[in-house]
Amino acid sequence: MDVRFINAFLDGTVDVLKMMAFVDPRAGKAYLKKDGVAKGDVSGVIGLTGAARGSLALSFSEPCILKVVSNMLGEEQASINGDVKDAVGELTNMVSGAARKKLEAEGLSVTAAIPTVVSGGGHSIRHVLGGPSIIIPFETESGPFFVDVCLTLANGS
Amino acid sequence: MMDKGLKILIVDDFATMRKVIRNILKQIGYENIVEAEDGAIGLRILKSQKIDLIVCDWNMPNMTGLELLKAVRADDDLKATPFLMVTAEALQENVVAAVKAGVSNYIVKPFTAETLNDKIQKILG
Numbered sequence: 001m002d003v004r005f006i007n008a009f010l011d012g013t014v015d016v017l018k019m020m021a022f023v024d025p026r027a028g029k030a031y032l033k034k035d036g037v038a039k040g041d042v043s044g045v046i047g048l049t050g051a052a053r054g055s056l057a058l059s060f061s062e063p064c065i066l067k068v069v070s071n072m073l074g075e076e077q078a079s080i081n082g083d084v085k086d087a088v089g090e091l092t093n094m095v096s097g098a099a100r101k102k103l104e105a106e107g108l109s110v111t112a113a114i115p116t117v118v119s120g121g122g123h124s125i126r127h128v129l130g131g132p133s134i135i136i137p138f139e140t141e142s143g144p145f146f147v148d149v150c151l152t153l154a155n156g157s
Numbered sequence: 158m159m160d161k162g163l164k165i166l167i168v169d170d171f172a173t174m175r176k177v178i179r180n181i182l183k184q185i186g187y188e189n190i191v192e193a194e195d196g197a198i199g200l201r202i203l204k205s206q207k208i209d210l211i212v213c214d215w216n217m218p219n220m221t222g223l224e225l226l227k228a229v230r231a232d233d234d235l236k237a238t239p240f241l242m243v244t245a246e247a248l249q250e251n252v253v254a255a256v257k258a259g260v261s262n263y264i265v266k267p268f269t270a271e272t273l274n275d276k277i278q279k280i281l282g
Contacts (some may be wrong), residue, residue: 019267020177073176083173090171093216094266097245101265104248111248114170114216 002052004106005151006030009056010136012098013147016091017140021068025145028137036126039135039146041065042080042119044092047128048100051108054151055128056099058092067142080119089115095147108153161186163209163281168192168199168225169243170217174266178212178243181270185277196220200228203235210281215244215251223254230259239280243268 010027017023033039040059047055060068066077069087077084092115100110118125127133127150136147165187169175175192182190191208193199197220199213211229215222222242229235239261244251247265255263262276 016267019269069173072173074180086171087173090173093171094245097247097266101247109248109250112216112245114218 002151002153004103004108005052005149006134006136008099008102008106009095009147009149011102012095013058013136013138015098016094017068020091020094021071023068023071023140023142025138025140028139030134030136032132033135033148034132036124036131038118038123038125039137039148040144041121042085042088042117043123043125043148044088044115044117045125045127046092046096046115047113048096048110048151049113050110050154052103052110052151052153053128054149056092056096056151057125057127057133057148058088058095058145059125059148060088060145061143064140064143064145067140085117085119089117092117160209160281162189163187164189164191164207165210165212166191166193166199166202166208167212168194168196168217168222169214170194171214174214174243178273181273182212182277184270185274196222196225196228199225203229203238204232208238210277211238211240212243212277213240215242215246215255223251223258226255226258226260241276241280243273 038059041062043059045057069077096112133150195217213222243264245266261280
């Protein structure tokens with residue numbers, strides 16, 4: 001996968017979490033994931049088309065997403081409820097948008113669909129292209145989350 | 158000094174973002190807020206009550222923010238209503254489309270409370 005993709009999603013994720021949830025995530029080393037099992041407890045998935053096609057997933061551990069959404073809404077969240085799932089969808093949407101803005105600056109115009117959210121321990125993430133995907137792990141003071149990207153240039157590279 | 162009694166319509170399919178924007182507006186001092194979860198519902202509200210400012214997402218089911226903006230600008234009774242697009246859609250072609258359709262201002266998510274406040278003051282000032 002093109003390194004421009006990694007940097008765009010990494011930077012876009014940090015921007016969104018800092019600005020909307022006042023959380024300062026630390027990125028770990030990216031690695032290849034070959035199965036479809038989510039790394040977190042709740043995930044948002046969004047399809048991408050245009051100069052690059054595939055999908056992006058954000059997968060959060062429960063303590064991490066509860067802190068993120070509590071900060072966003074100014075209300076303590078105790079469990080992965082409807083409000084939290086809604087927030088995961090919007091966070092996925094915003095990370096997609098922030099990353100696509102950075103990709104556009106690299107000459108890649110990419111559009112996005114409306115995100116879906118799945119939850120539960122060991123749930124699956126179904127990427128549009130089927131996988132494998134690149135995982136960018138992040139740590140926060142409240143636990144980990146993962147950016148899971150499966151994307152290819154529309155010309156096949 | 159802005160009129161804090163102005164009625165503001167927030168249109169976004171994500172309840173989270175409606176709540177985030179509502180919280181910021183309340184911090185600024187705006188308490189008279191109504192919400193819609195897509196453009197079609199937003200348009201029904203606009204036709205049934207006086208709204209002083211529309212704060213609207215782009216990507217929504219049923220009627221997008223751009224479609225709502227075009228409908229508002231095509232309606233003699235609504236066309237003067239200030240329209241702030243708050244969206245993750247930062248692609249240049251989208252910004253141009255919104256400007257051509259008559260958007261009053263444009264905010265790209267993620268955003269800070271200060272940015273939202275500044276844009277609203279510029280529109281209403």
